[in-house]
Amino acid sequence: MGEPGWASERHRTAIARSCLSVPARQAFIDGQLYPDRKILDFGCGRGDDVRALKRLDCQITGWDPHFQPHAQKCPADVVLMTYVLNVIEDPAERRETLRTAWALARTVLIVSARLTWERSKVHGDRAADGVLTSRGTFQHLFATHELRQLVEDVTGSRCVAAAPGIIYAFRDEAARLSYLAKRIAPQLTWAVSHEADGAIKALVEYVESRGRAPRLEEAPRPIAEIIAQLNPSAMRKLLRETARQELVDASARRSTLDTLLFLALELFNGRGPFASLPLSVQLDIRAFFSSYREACNRADRLLLKLRDDSYVRGAMSASRAGKLTPTALYVHKRSLDMMPTVLRLYEHCAAIAAGRPEQWTLVKLKHDGRAASWLHYPDFDSDPHPRICSDYQVDLRSLKTSHRSYEGSTNRPLLHRKHEFLAPDDPHAARYRRLTDAEVRAGLYAKPHLIGTEAGWEAELARCGWHLKGHRLVKRRPDQASG
Incomplete structure (x- = not known):
């Protein structure tokens, strides 16, 4: 038993769900699944994600070699490949299946797989590079860096880890950069108005939140149509007189730092030309820097500082938020933006490389070397001394990850001095x-x-x-x- 080439009872791994799978939910939260995009669930199993996403007004179809063998595998904007690679016994077939799914993806391929830390939940005997269960099903559990490397090798794209075990492979750089920009600085929500007074109020709120005036193409159509009819010089005067300057200045500083963070992160992955950047980032560079070159030079210096242990320790000592220990800085998720920019870059690099877990409360950044952990304390605000639930760590030098669950433990570690983790x-x-x-x-x-x-x-x-x-x-x- 366990020789490569045999076929297991793959269809028996398809479980029935009453809600979206974790990967589909993550993709929906990340704005990759929406009504205007055509979606293909490649290896859809029993079709529960297909039905759930249709209820969310998504244009989705599903194909599965056992449950939906006669459905068409048509190209789609988004291809979901949810826990498919785990059940394939032959590594060569895994790559070929992934290559087939990639050929169908016009914008993004979303690949998810079960990870090695779930080994205790998979009961069976070793077979080839996985486990053959008593039910005749096969599971190859991936290390996080193994999954990302496989997807990058097959697709030839620079991938992003959306969460542990969930990889996004974008067809073009514009889509990937747009996704990264939203992760660093989420898009502002406009208060849409069809009246001139409401449009001007929304415009003022944007300036106070972003630190600069928007371009017409950044605004929702009803507001853009009203703004386009206003005299530009009168509009500028109105904004100077109406917008609160202290808020504008603070937002400009924040937008400047967010831009540096984005550009530094891009160098970590490989930076492209100015025209390839999302429009919002291009406009921020024009507003807050003398040139793209100046912005890139400052971002390069920031990335170099991330490699300097003494500088990083100094930034941790100066952080307005977080608990500093002899080995690491611990910061609550509500206070991440209060950290110095180099520490925000530290956390973002780890998240892009290995994915933030869906549930976490504190991030731990080590002083020496580069390793980040996301710790989950589900009752942080209600429990005076919250107990840890899980710990997910990535080593930025090797990109190897580890995960520990404390569920069922009878003597869990707990927190004291909760205020120290916050701003x-x-x-x-x-x-x-x-x-x-x-x-x-x-x-x-x-x-x-x-x-x-x-x-x-x-x-x-x-x-x-x-x-x-x-x-x-x-x-x-x-x-x-x-x-």
Whole structure:
């Protein structure tokens, strides 16, 4: 059993779903699936994603060699290939199947696969380069860098990891760059108005949020049509007199840093000519830099700083957000934009290389070397001392990843001093700080080596005669049981 060339019961791996699969949901969130695009679900299984996306008004068809063998495999703007490669026993056939799907993708091929950290969920015997289960199904579990390398080799494109085990291969650079730009600086939402006063208000809000006036082609059509009828000099005067200058200046600084971050990230992947950039990025460069060359030179210097351990440690020490330890900086996702730009670049490079997990709470950036981890604490805001659920790490030198789940663990690590992971002006920081101050006064942090896990923390609370009621520390009554 297990010789290459045999065929397993592939169709038996197709599970029934009541909602979108994780890869389809990620693609929808990322704006890759929408009504104007034609979508092909290549290897659609029982067709649950096809039905769910049709309910979202997507133009989607599905093909599957077992469940939909007579459906047409027509070229489409987007081709979904969801957990198909895992079930193919022969590596050569995997590549050929991937090549077939790529030939059908006009804009983007979205490839997803199960990863090596799911090995404990796959029961069976080793066979070829995977596992043959007792049900006669086969699973080759991919390392994250292995999956990305395979897709890049077959498609010849520079790929982006949207999430762990989800790879986007874009047919042209414009689509890839547009996706990256939205990840760094999400597009502003316009308040659409068909009246002149509403259009001017929306225009002012855009200037205050972006730091510059928009071009007509950036605005929704109803607003663009109204703006086009206004005198340009009168419009500029109106914006100068109406827009709050302190907001415009702050947004201009933020847009400048976002542009540098985008260009530095592009050099990490290979930078193209000015005309290949998304329109919004081109306009930001014209507004905030003297030239494309100047912007690129500054971005190049930023990327070089990312390779300098002493500079990175200095940036971590100066960060307005995050908890600095002897080995790493930990920052809550709400406060990422408060980090120095070089640290934002650090996190983005890791995310593009290996994908951010769908659920995470804190990012951990190591001082030395380059490794980023995304830690998930699902009850961070409701639990005064949240317990960890999972940890996903990528080493930027090797691009190798690791994943650890704490589900089912009986003595999980937990957090203290929650306010330190946030920016000082976070709306919850003051409440968390008050709890920390109370715990320090109560002597609960006197033995820090004891309180890092659930059992140790509960034991120390009981020993000192306290318990927690929400984010308040309450003295334990004599009649209350300890532990």
